[in-house]
Amino acid sequence: MTPPAAAPREKEDPWKPIQHLLEPLPSYYHDAVLDEFVRSERYPESIAYTAADNSPQAYQKFLWNLYRLVGDLRGKRVLELGSGPGVVVEALRRLGGVEAVGVEADLRFVEFARAHEVPLIQGTLEVVPGELAGKPFDLTFSHWFLDALAKVEIQSDGTVRYERRLNHIEELQVLKTLAALTPPGAWSIHATRGRIPFKDEEFRQAGFEIIEVNEEHTFIVLRKTAPPADTLRVEPSTPAPAKTGPARALGGAG
Ligand SMILES: C[S@@+](CC[C@H](N)C(=O)[O-])C[C@H]1O[C@@H](n2cnc3c(N)ncnc32)[C@H](O)[C@@H]1O
Secondary structure, eight states: OOOOOOOOOOOOOTTGGGHHHHSSOOOHHHHHHHIIIIITOOOOSHHHHHHHHOOHHHHHHHHHHHHHHHOOOTTOEEEEESOTTTHHHHHHHHTSSOEEEEEESOHHHHHHHHHTTOOEEEOOTTSBOGGGTTOOOSEEEEESOTTSOEEEEEOTTSOEEEEEEOOHHHHHHHHHHHHHHSOTTOEEEEEOSSOOSOOHHHHHHTTEEEEEEOTTSOEEEEEEOSOOOGGGOOOBOOOOOOSSSOOOOGGGOO
16 A cells, blocks of 8 residues: 655745735834824924835835845844834834844934834944944844935934035945944845945955845845954944933843
């Protein structure tokens, strides 16, 4: 008698862990961000545009790409640079078990996020924020940030003044910060609307291998292979002043 054929094993859906993020984003937090910064007309300036800029589809596409490249992020430590109000950070934390944190210069976004239990640190990324020095991440990323780098002055009360766009020397400082925050072996993934302002050679000098880049140079996947060249070393800054209490401990994410 021939043995019965093994029942076909049900294939596990590889996207299951992020399924709910890929449905038309019913994001309470994204909605709250729009209510606060866009629909309220409380902020008659560029912050409203910054908050309104990104459509749920753009975030979904980015989350999909993170998952496609890095896989299940649960149990991983991830950092978003220039997070704005932290919509991606919040979405990642909602997966459960992802220790996600963002850095953002603008206190209005930082305070709003913290009030919603989304852990953001205030800092400009021309230097390594003191709170993050020496903390290794499995993944660093940015969404619509690298092409929007600004000279931001953080005043003593934590409020900010946007002065101008960074020049290329200053942009390279941000690349150094990114390199310092991305340990060897970690991924670094970046999406922009305009062209990413760094040449392949500049990424390599910062210790990154280029794994994937699109033709428009608006999406790049990097893997840190080496410490940055000596000339790219940066010293950590002292923590930026915060008007509200201290940033939530990074270990509290999940
Ligand atoms: C276009 S927004 C994108 C926000 C967010 N990543 C998103 O996709 O919703 C760019 C953000 O970068 C921040 N930013 C610009 N220059 C910065 C700098 N030098 N240091 C820290 N944040 C900066 C701005 O305050 C702004 O919130």
